[in-house]
Amino acid sequence: MxxxxxxxxxxxxxxxxxxxxxxxxxxxxxxxxxxxxxxxxxxxxxxxxxxxxxxxxxxxxxxxxxxxxxxxxxxxxxxxxxxxxxxxxxxxxxxxxxxxxxxxxxxxxxxxxxxxxxxxxxxxxxxxxxxxxxxxxxxxxxxxxxxxxxxxxxxxxxxxxxxxxxxxxxxxxxxxxxxxxxxxxxxxxxxxxxxxxxxxxxxxxxxxxxxxxxxxxxxxxxxxxxxxxxxxxxxxxxxxxxxxxxxxxxxxxxxxxxxxxxxxxxxxxxxxxxxxxxxxxxxxxxxSGSGTPPPSAPPPTSGPQPNAAAVATAIAFARAQVGEPYQFGAAGPSAWDCSGLTMMAYSAAGLAIGGHGSSAQYTRAASRGLLVPYSQVQPGDLIFYSTGGSTTASKYHVALYIGGGQMIEAPYPGKPVRIVPVRSYDRVGLVARPSG
CATH class of the missing domain: 1.10.287 (Helix Hairpins)
Incomplete structure (x- = not known):
């Protein structure tokens, strides 16, 4: 509490x-x-x-x-x-x-x-x-x-x-x-x-x-x-x-x-x-308030590599929900909160990413070695937000990165699912790669 x-x-x-x-x-x-x-x-x-x-x-x-x-x-x-x-x-x-x-x-x-x-x-x-x-x-x-x-x-x-x-x-x-x-x-x-x-x-x-x-x-x-x-x-x-x-x-x-x-x-x-x-x-x-936008072509990384088919499915699912309303605690089919959207997007690709909750999704990725620095962000990665961008604090928001410095999110009450530039305010320095 x-x-x-x-x-x-x-x-x-x-x-x-x-x-x-x-x-x-x-x-x-x-x-x-x-x-x-x-x-x-x-x-x-x-x-x-x-x-x-x-x-x-x-x-x-x-x-x-x-x-x-x-x-x-x-x-x-x-x-x-x-x-x-x-x-x-x-x-x-x-x-x-x-x-x-x-x-x-x-x-x-x-x-x-x-x-x-x-x-x-x-x-x-x-x-x-x-x-x-x-x-x-x-x-x-x-x-x-x-x-x-x-x-x-x-x-x-x-x-x-x-x-x-x-x-x-x-x-x-x-x-x-x-x-x-x-x-x-x-x-x-x-x-x-x-x-x-x-x-x-x-x-x-x-x-x-x-x-x-x-x-x-x-x-x-x-x-x-x-x-x-x-x-x-x-x-x-x-x-x-x-x-x-x-x-x-x-x-x-x-x-x-x-x-x-x-x-x-x-x-x-x-x-x-x-x-x-x-x-x-x-x-x-x-x-986006991000200062330097995310790289359009991230440098090679030794971290987990994304599964292209799973990423394409997850992004396509999330795109199809653009314009649908935000609803507290919702995970579809016609209303969403942030973690409900990312959970169901990857469920459509056959991947479980930690359940309904931003912190739960971050914790699961961390336990499986699927976190990478934001500087290496790639389409399909999950971007998290917490107070002050802390990696240890509870994550209050999650969005799906789609490339070109943009992300799909179910933002907050009063705003529908949308595509927006990545914000740097409160952004966590690590992203999750669920398909890695």
Whole structure:
């Protein structure tokens, strides 16, 4: 529960921080025609978008962390269920053995009672011709006593073992009930965070539409072009230092109309080169924040080599799901979470990669020697994300690398399965090669 509590704490702290205020429509109208005022208004819009993205990112990560914790709790629940089933099977087998040995001991005791009835010593003295028969009976009784002692001893041992295994089965059942209750709590909390993230994402879409219109009014470009630019900022991690250059959206992108005299675009900043928005006809992919993109042709490696057929099948399966919704805990057929998508993609290729859970998939790859450095990433590899990119921390997200610096992912609540550039923020330095 610690990770979930921390995630919730981060969300609360972020939500409590006042975000920069975007300019009103009156501010926008007043800024038109004044280059400096336009720059300031644009800067305020970009700052508010950056703050909004950072806040939403925290909510989404909290939801992903909670979802991964739930997946881990389900794996623990499955382990406890198997332990409980094993304990109950052993208990039932021991009870059957104890019952059988008890019945055998009772039968032999009855035979002994019948064979030893009467005073055998007196019978030997007064008998004559029947002495041999009585000696035989005495010998039989002695043999029966020895056998009965052994059977009784075994019956007692079987009964003691059955009692001990019954106690163990009870402990296993108690553990199962405890883990089940904990899993239900985690499921409820993770579901609540996922719903919160989805609601925040929907609210953000509305705000981005309004801010795009304001940017279009300031720059003289289309609202669609400005919306594409603002959408492209979504996956950028919060950057330390000064806010984005006010001139970022000011330089017309390819095919963009020139600003009108009455609505001048801000001039490029001397200290920060402009970042033109993508054109509507050829929108640029969202920035990955990765600094140096993954190699298009990775250098030779001595690590495990991928199975081309399995990789092709997994990627084709994942591609076929693009556009389908994210759903917490889902593994198809028409909704997905991150590890559900990668699990089923490789299941389509006949490979088990560790079950439903990012950490479980990473752990399985590690145990089989299938981890390689990200610098050697190849199509079909699994890319993982954790807090700070730690290799030891729980992995809250996993995606499928498809080459060219891109990956397929079921990203988070409110966003469907998609193909995006690989992000470096929180990315783990090792990738898994399930088909190696």
């Amino acid at each position: 610690t990770a979930l509590v921390l995630a919730l704490g981060v969300t609360s702290t972020t939500a409590a921080t006042a975000a920069p205020t975007a300019p009103s429509w009156d501010d926008v109208q007043s800024a038109k025609g004044d280059v400096e005022a336009t720059q300031i208004a644009v800067s305020r819009i970009l700052e508010s978008v950056g703050a909004m993205n950072a806040e939403l990112d925290q909510v989404r990560i909290a939801a992903l962390v909670a979802g991964e914790q739930y997946q881990q709790s389900t794996l623990e629940l499955a382990r406890v269920e198997e332990a409980m089933a094993t304990a109950e099977r052993r208990r039932d087998a021991a009870l059957e053995r104890a019952d059988a040995s008890g019945r055998q001991a009772a039968q032999l005791a009855a035979q002994l009672a019948r064979a030893g009835s009467g005073d055998l010593t007196m019978a030997l003295i007064v008998s004559g011709d029947d002495a041999d028969d009585l000696l035989y009976r005495l010998g039989t009784m002695s043999a029966l006593s020895t056998r009965t002692d052994a059977v009784l001893t075994r019956a007692l041992q079987d009964r003691n073992v059955a009692a001990a295994l019954s106690d163990q089965a009870g402990v296993a059942r108690d553990a199962h009930e405890k883990v089940t209750a904990e899993a239900e709590v985690v499921f409820a909390e993770a579901g609540e965070l996922a719903a919160q993230a989805e609601q925040r994402a929907a609210e953000q879409q509305v705000l981005l539409g309004e801010l795009s219109a304001k940017l279009a009014e300031l720059t003289g470009r289309s609202a669609a072009l400005e919306r594409a630019y603002l959408d492209s900022l979504e996956n950028e991690p919060p950057a330390p230092g000064p806010s984005p250059s006010p001139s970022s959206p000011g330089a017309p992108g390819p095919g963009a109309p020139s600003p009108s005299p009455s609505s001048p675009a801000p001039s490029p900043s001397a200290s920060s080169p402009s970042q033109p928005s993508p054109s509507p006809s050829a929108p640029a992919p969202s920035p």
